[in-house]
Amino acid sequence: MAAIELDVEAAVDDLARMIKVDTSFPPGLGYNAFADLMAELLAPLGFEFERVVVPRDLWYVAGGLASGERTNLVATRETGKPVCGLYYHVDTVPVAPGWTRDPLRLTVEGDDLFGLGAADMKGTIAATLLALRAAKVCGVPLAYDPMLLLCTDEEGGLYPGIRYLAEQGMLKDHIINFNGSAAPRVWAGCFGIFNLQVTITGHAVHAGEGNRTGAGINAIEGALPVLHALVKLKPEVASRTSRLTPPPHASGPLRPQLTISAINGGTAGGQVPAEIKILVSRRYAPEENYDEARAEIETLVRGCITDTGLGLSVDLVGHLVPTDDPDGPHWPRWQKALSLGFGYKPEDFQKWGAASCSDFGYVQRAGFGPEVLLGGLGRPESCIHSPEEHTTRQDIIALAKSILAYLAADFAADCIPENSN
Structure with a gap:
């Protein structure tokens, strides 16, 4: 020693x-x-x-x-x-x-x-x-x-x-x-955690053409309903509790969490942005079902861009059970x-x-x-x-x-x- x-x-x-x-x-x-x-x-x-x-x-x-x-x-x-x-x-x-x-x-x-x-x-x-x-x-x-x-x-x-x-x-x-x-x-x-990369795609054009019918589709602006929906879901997720014993310094039971962890998109002021990537992180309790927790997010996101002309892909990029x-x-x-x-x-x-x-x-x-x-x-x-x-x-x-x-x-x-x- x-x-x-x-x-x-x-x-x-x-x-x-x-x-x-x-x-x-x-x-x-x-x-x-x-x-x-x-x-x-x-x-x-x-x-x-x-x-x-x-x-x-x-x-x-x-x-x-x-x-x-x-x-x-x-x-x-x-x-x-x-x-x-x-x-x-x-x-x-x-x-x-x-x-x-x-x-x-x-x-x-x-x-x-x-x-x-x-x-x-x-x-x-x-x-x-x-x-x-x-x-x-x-x-x-x-x-x-x-x-x-x-x-x-x-x-x-x-x-x-x-x-x-x-x-x-x-x-x-x-x-x-x-x-x-x-x-x-x-x-x-x-707890476990999974990270979903939500990629929303639009169509890039010269920003000066953005007000022309049939012109570009702004992926960043199109993602705003998705972001609002995720923020609205956040307290609902946090209202759930786990039976896992919390740390002695905790103020209450352990709760699941949903976090918008990263956003990347756009290229320049002169171009309508064609893509935005949103990283969504979800900590889930042992009592929760991973497939259901993931489906809750994906269903929400897909519902926000229906009939918008935007493209969407959701990829699992991280997961700890x-x-x-x-x-x-x-x-x-x-x-x-x-x-x-x-x-x-x-x-x-x-x-x-x-x-x-x-x-x-x-x-x-x-x-x-x-x-x-x-x-x-x-x-x-x-x-x-x-x-x-x-x-x-x-x-x-x-x-x-x-x-x-x-x-x-x-x-x-x-x-x-x-x-x-």
Whole structure:
């Protein structure tokens, strides 16, 4: 544990290098470069690597959001012990307006570490490297062989990398998912999300001809009834509730959400716009039916452009299914490890779900039976998915200590399920 604190600046340097690699999704063009960096950082720790590329026909949508090779890196160091998978999504959201610091350069201000992906979730990779180096330097025997799963397209992709790994039967034993918060939480599952790209097409002409009968059809103006209808649907969707236990800081039950997430259209002031693309994001509760939720939106949109002369296509460009309660026998020891790292007490832990989403619903659907543990660096003040995203040295140290404790053979050995077998 002392070695972790002494070596924290190495973790800060690692995080700086990771943030420099732009892995924002969409479009997801930086995955190969990030895999190169991770192989460089992990090789001195004795890992072997396999690059697993998700086939293009599984994720590609013509005119969609994603482009580039979807390269996942699986790092293994097998010695015959039980395997503990350590999961990270390497993609970030795109840079949002409002950053006052360079989002692709780590900015260190005291103990605060600012940068895109600092908390979600490149900082968790830095914490893992810090833990594994301490184990090597101090000769700590491990109870588990770590298997690092550095995966693509969690941030709204159509075919996340962990889904493909699960469907190929590449996952083993149990997994710690680091896409969570720095909180004493027992994961109860989460919502699903799907993203529909609504493309409305008109006819482009010279803008000066726009008042002539039979001239162009303005796609942007024609989309206004669609936008109004979606905004009207939004509170209706939010009036529904889920039985999933909400976080302790929530003001009420978890609710589905509908969001108009992006709009792109038009070319120049001198041309009647011929196309507009509207990205509609729908978070849906485990109790909801995906097909019905999608049909509700599509039926609404199609009804708005009937007999208008406008063209329409609706494409699914992203989908994460809900995740069920992933409970299992490893949770008690993981709680002990988190308590050691972060200073939690047993009575601090509560079991709750979230309207945020995970790609582990696909892992469950693929038949991966053992449980999935949850940890991470997210805090309400971390500005995840927002300008000025950050984590702290203290939280990286705390998570690294939790990881080292959990992997170590001499920590709470009586709570290791494999020992009782």
